[in-house]
Structures are given as structure tokens and as C-alpha cells.
Amino acid sequence: MKFYRQDLERCRENVIGVEGLSDAAFGVAMAHTQSGVTWIRENYESGKWPLLTLPEQRQDLESLSGIADLIKDQSKTVLVLGMGGSSLGGQTLQALAALEHTAKPQVFFLENLDGHTFSQHLKTLELDQTTIIAISKSGRTAETAMQVFAFVAAYRAAGLQDEIAARFIFITSPGDNPMRTLAAELGAPVLDHDPALGGRYSVFSSVGLLPALIMGLDARSLRTGAQSVLQDVLESDDNEPARGAAVLSSMAEANGRRTNVFMPYADRLARLGPWYVQLAAESLGKDGKGLTPIAARGPKDQHSALQLFLDGPNNKVFTILADKHPHDGPQIFGELVNKEFAHLAGRTMGELVEAETYALLNTLTGHRRPARLFEVDKIDELSMGALMMHFMLETIIMGNVLAVNPFDQPAVEEGKKLAADYLLNK
Numbered sequence: 001m002k003f004y005r006q007d008l009e010r011c012r013e014n015v016i017g018v019e020g021l022s023d024a025a026f027g028v029a030m031a032h033t034q035s036g037v038t039w040i041r042e043n044y045e046s047g048k049w050p051l052l053t054l055p056e057q058r059q060d061l062e063s064l065s066g067i068a069d070l071i072k073d074q075s076k077t078v079l080v081l082g083m084g085g086s087s088l089g090g091q092t093l094q095a096l097a098a099l100e101h102t103a104k105p106q107v108f109f110l111e112n113l114d115g116h117t118f119s120q121h122l123k124t125l126e127l128d129q130t131t132i133i134a135i136s137k138s139g140r141t142a143e144t145a146m147q148v149f150a151f152v153a154a155y156r157a158a159g160l161q162d163e164i165a166a167r168f169i170f171i172t173s174p175g176d177n178p179m180r181t182l183a184a185e186l187g188a189p190v191l192d193h194d195p196a197l198g199g200r201y202s203v204f205s206s207v208g209l210l211p212a213l214i215m216g217l218d219a220r221s222l223r224t225g226a227q228s229v230l231q232d233v234l235e236s237d238d239n240e241p242a243r244g245a246a247v248l249s250s251m252a253e254a255n256g257r258r259t260n261v262f263m264p265y266a267d268r269l270a271r272l273g274p275w276y277v278q279l280a281a282e283s284l285g286k287d288g289k290g291l292t293p294i295a296a297r298g299p300k301d302q303h304s305a306l307q308l309f310l311d312g313p314n315n316k317v318f319t320i321l322a323d324k325h326p327h328d329g330p331q332i333f334g335e336l337v338n339k340e341f342a343h344l345a346g347r348t349m350g351e352l353v354e355a356e357t358y359a360l361l362n363t364l365t366g367h368r369r370p371a372r373l374f375e376v377d378k379i380d381e382l383s384m385g386a387l388m389m390h391f392m393l394e395t396i397i398m399g400n401v402l403a404v405n406p407f408d409q410p411a412v413e414e415g416k417k418l419a420a421d422y423l424l425n426k
């Protein structure tokens with residue numbers, strides 16, 4: 001069962017001319033993906049990569065649901081603290097729940113660090129009805145630690161010292177790390193973050209699924225969607241992540257297209273953009289290699305960056321995500337519409353969005369700019385799980401093609417160390 005379609009035709013020479021990939025070039029690029037595909041299969045067989053074994057697991061979801069229910073019962077507000085991969089997966093899933101999710105608790109992801117914003121939150125929060133989920137695989141990330149310390153101090157200042165153990169929950173690696181030590185000192189519960197699971201690959205673990213369950217999402221379906229894509233990779237050499245990796249790496253290496261504009265045309269898919277940016281940038285931006293990911297959003301960015309995309313340097317490849325059935329939203333009745341907007345008469349908002357999506361694709365093709373299209377029939381947990389797994393496996397295969405390690409982030413770690421050194425020496 002497939003929960004999305006990837007259409008690469010608009011990246012091919014027979015559609016956009018010499019800017020596109022010929023059959024021969026695509027064949028060569030596909031051949032280059034096969035060692036990455038084999039790498040994934042070997043690590044599935046050995047069980048070494050939790051990313052590949054999580055989708056088929058179900059037994060852990062029962063206890064995770066229990067924890068989510070407890071948090072829901074005791075909270076008006078849930079704050080998820082964490083940086084990068086410890087936050088973006090959950091945020092991406094939140095977009096699925098956003099519109100239906102008016103009931104308690106409200107979930108906020110405090111990913112960025114800003115003293116002013118933080119103080120504003122503190123002014124409005126009812127701490128005795130708030131639960132704080134602090135996520136840090138390493139347990140050593142300064143921004144997350146700073147937030148945790150500030151909240152602990154706020155609880156103490158509010159005379160809520162005795163509430164702390166029940167109102168904090170930590171997700172961090174086993175073993176010796178400062179976040180774990182702090183959790184023990186506070187008497188707060190800890191869920192283990194699998195040390196073999198990288199932050200940006202962790203959305204199908206408790207990192208993404210605990211917030212998802214609190215928001216009322218179906219964690220099983222998220223994993224089922226992910227499993228469908230993994231199965232494709234395990235069973236077929238001509239799988240969708242490999243096809244995507246072939247086009248992107250070939251566009252970058254052979255055609256010098258080192259920018260990938262990632263542009264969903266649906267608010268429920270919009271948070272995939274920042275998540276994908278981090279996934280692709282941290283995984284592939286190494287040794288002078290990688291494609292620069294740019295998150296855009298349709299149709300709003302048609303009134304912003306589109307001018308550059310269509311008429312600026314022809315050095316990009318576009319990843320467009322379309323909701324295939326956007327026929328929702330208000331319908332505009334004929335008598336309300338004046339002559340200039342006659343084309344809107346009787347149309348729904350969704351129909352206009354759909355028209356803009358496919359018109360943009362045609363325009364890109366007309367400007368000989370390669371675009372790949374992802375079409376989703378229904379935006380739900382199944383398709384979201386499938387899309388996220390697609391992009392993670394595609395990125396791993398690209399890492400293998402580009403000969404970079406898609407799992408480390410040496411420059412990020414260097415940045416963390418430099419900040420600590422700066423404060424120590426100031």
C-alpha cells in the first residue's frame with residue numbers, strides 16, 4: 001500500500017530539455033543508489049538502526065499511550081523543550097492535529113531560546129496545570145538545559161517545589177549525562193532515548209510520538225505509513241526513496257543544482273519544510289557537499305520568493321507537495337463574484353489552491369526548472385508517516401551516494417562547544 005506518489009517526470013530531459021536528466025543519466029544515478037539501498041537492508045537485518053525497527057513495533061505504544069493519558073489528565077498546557085531533531089519531528093506532526101486540536105491540553109514546542117519570549121510564556125502559564133517534556137538525546141544541549149533550569153526555578157519561586165517530580169518528564173540517553181542526573185535530583189521520570197537513534201531520525205520514537213499521542217494523533221498509523229516505505233526499500237531496487245535520491249544527487253553533482261526548494265501546498269504539510277531543512281542540511285552538508293534546502297510554502301510564497309525561483313538563477317531543483325483532494329473550504333457563489341473574479345465563481349478555496357499548485361508546476365516546466373511532485377490523496381497519519389520515512393531514507397541513500405556520513409553533525413557539535421567555551425572564558 002502506498003500513501004503518496006512521487007512524480008519525477010518534470011525532472012527529465014524529454015520534458016524540460018537539456019536541463020533535465022536523460023534516460024541514461026537517470027539509469028546511472030539509480031545504479032549509484034544501490035549501495036545505499038543495500039546499506040539500509042543490511043542494517044534492517046542486523047537490527048542496528050532503530051529508525052528501521054521502530055515502524056513495525058507496537059508493544060511500546062501501549063505504555064507510551066498510558067503516559068500520554070496521564071499527562072493529558074493533569075495538564076492544561078504541555079511544553080516540549082528540545083532543539084533541532086528533538087523538537088522538529090513533533091512540530092511536524094502537530095500540524096496534522098492543529099485544526100482539530102482545540103481541546104486541552106494545548107501543546108507548545110519551545111525550540112528557540114530567547115529570554116524575552118520565555119519570560120512572556122512564564123507570565124501566562126499556570127504552572128500547576130502545566131507538564132514539561134524535556135527532550136535531549138545527549139543531555140548536554142545548552143539551550144534545552146537553560147530552559148529546564150529556568151522552569152525548575154520558576155516552579156520553586158511559585159511555591160510549587162512539591163509538584164516538580166510530577167510535572168517534568170525527560171527523554172534522554174541512558175548512562176551518565178547531566179540531564180539524566182538532573183532528572184534524578186528532581187525525582188522526575190525519564191524515558192530512554194535510544195543512543196543509536198539520531199535526533200533528526202527520531203520522530204517515530206517517544207521523541208515524536210509522546211507529543212503526538214498527547215495531541216490525539218494515531219501513532220500506530222504513523223508507524224504503518226513509515227513501514228510501507230521501508231518495505232518498498234527492502235523489497236524493490238526501484239523504490240521511491242532511491243528514485244528521489246537518484247534525481248537529487250544527479251541534479252547536484254552533474255547539473256550543478258545544489259539548492260532544493262521544498263514547497264508544500266497544504267498547511268498540514270507545511271511543518272515538513274523546516275523538518276526537512278534540518279534533516280537534509282545536517283545529514284548531507286559535509287566535506288563541501290550537500291544541497292541547500294529551502295523551505296517555502298504554497299501558495300503564499302508565490303507572492304514572495306517565486307519571482308526568484310522562476311526568473312532568478314536556474315540552479316535549483318523543486319520539491320512540490322500537493323494535496324490531491326483539496327476540495328474543501330468555503331465555496332464562492334456566483335452572485336458574490338464580480339467580473340474580474342469570474343474564474344472563482346462556484347469554486348472552493350481548495351480548487352484555487354489545486355489550480356495554483358499545478359499551474360506552478362507547468363510554469364516551472366516552461367522555465368525549464370526541474371520539479372519533482374509528491375501527491376497525497378489524504379493528509380493523515382498514514383501519509384505523514386510515509387512521507388517522513390521517504391525523506392529520511394532518501395537522505396541516507398544520498399549520504400551514501402555523496403560519500404558523507406548522514407548520521408553525524410560535527411559542525412553542530414563544534415558550535416555547542418564554542419558557545420560553552422565562550423561563556424567559560426568571558
Ligand code: PA5
Nearest residue numbers: 084085086136137138141199200
Ligand atoms: O538531529 C540532531 O542530531 C540534532 O539536531 C540534535 O537533535 C540537536 O542538536 C539536539 O541535540 P540533543 O537531542 O542531544 O539535545
